[in-house]
Amino acid sequence: MPLTGRQTLTQYLIEQRRRYPAASGNFNALILDVAMACKAIARAVGQGALAGVHGAQTGELGGNSINVQGETQQKLDVLANDYFLRINEWGGHLAGMASEELEAPYPIPAAYPRGSYLLVFDPLDGSSNIDVNLTVGSIFSILRAPSGDEELSEADFLQAGREQVAAGYALYGPSTMLVLSVGDGVDGFTLDKDLGEFMLTHPRMQVPPSTQEFAINASNSRFWEAPVKRFVDECLAGKSGPREKDFNMRWIASMVAEAHRILTRGGVFLYPRDSKDASKPGRLRLLYEANPIGFLIEQAGGRASTGYGPVLQEQPTQLHQRIGLVFGSRHEVERIERYHAEPQAPSEPNPLFCERSLFRV
Incomplete structure (x- = not known):
């Protein structure tokens, strides 16, 4: 010693x-x-x-x-x-x-x-x-x-x-x-x-497989893909929703801090692909951010994904390539991947403007 x-x-x-x-x-x-x-x-x-x-x-x-x-x-x-x-x-x-x-x-x-x-x-x-x-x-x-x-x-x-x-x-x-x-x-x-x-x-840091905490920049919600919106909406619905438990939402704007919190006590981090800028397939850099953090998370028993599949299997094509990233407690990341894999239901009409809306003719 x-x-x-x-x-x-x-x-x-x-x-x-x-x-x-x-x-x-x-x-x-x-x-x-x-x-x-x-x-x-x-x-x-x-x-x-x-x-x-x-x-x-x-x-x-x-x-x-x-x-x-x-x-x-x-x-x-x-x-x-x-x-x-x-x-x-x-x-x-x-x-x-x-x-x-x-x-x-x-x-x-x-x-x-x-x-x-x-x-x-x-x-x-x-x-x-x-x-x-x-x-x-x-x-x-x-x-x-x-x-x-x-x-x-x-x-x-x-x-x-x-x-x-x-x-x-x-x-x-x-x-x-x-x-x-x-x-x-x-x-x-x-x-x-x-x-x-x-x-x-x-020593031997581990990511718990389940969590009641997620981190995402909610100001981008209007640009999210449907599976991500579904996941977040279900978390926000709490005990009365389909998840039947309450979640806490976090956002620090420092991925290192988010990763450390997840390695310490579990959670799931989402910086997914969205439609905010069609020229960018994500916000985070594959080589400098997604790959090293993904490596750590998976070595600690968690899961790191693009939302569609394992991020560590992605073949880089550019030095500064960007990508969507979801990582953390395995059960939540797998749920997000499953939502992306399922057929998407048609978008519901806005209740303010549908046939029986607040603005009736």
Whole structure:
């Protein structure tokens, strides 16, 4: 037993490595580099307005800087992205990186050795919450790089979620946490700021199969597909409805925070495909958000889906591809998939304007 009474992230990774005697140790070192980037981001987030990095990033021509996603970049978005790049580029573990904030993949500079893994990440999820001091986080995924000396390409990153070697997120809230899966369940670590170490505090996290809590942005209800509207309406009907139980509805606008709540106590999160913007088949990024969170949820016994089928089976076609996502307690996600698979009944007429309406002729 460690002197602190808890296992450090380093000790945990050493134990995991012992399951594979031929392992080189590069994978463990990469995870520790990612953890270091998360510590640096946690420090900047924790300083709040004192750090001088609140607000929108200024572009080259003045005005707000817009990233490849068409979103306004926060100063902390840019700083967090830079931490991930600078801390992970030099160790010799990576062949390249891809970030939500960068249009193209980031190859490892020629000055550093090239490794056998790829790192994809959302450096600061929920960054719209920064200025109001709400929970944000970082999401990351590790893939195997193709063998050989060929120049890195976008196609190298287009791997289905089931191909992930590891995935995790850091949560910057009242405490800083790192939640990680290396393909053998999900474990949570809390940052001991005095020691500067992530300590194992939440071993073998599990998503309960059933829940009475769901999270969705209800302001988009007019754009939802019929199966999603049916599911939400049934939840809102409570004990008197077809579900015969009351549900709580949540929405934090930070997927890391939503995922952590579900990993801690169960629930279901919905950011489904809708008709708000026909050019986008969803809102969340497949590589940077849906795949790593889906990997964690399924490693913890939950289910992650597009609403139609497992998200980890989706074959990416673009680096910044978007997708609808539903994840959490297995029974609820399976219900949503079933609703999508069932034939859809014709839409009911609006009662205000039907034959026997309030506006009778």
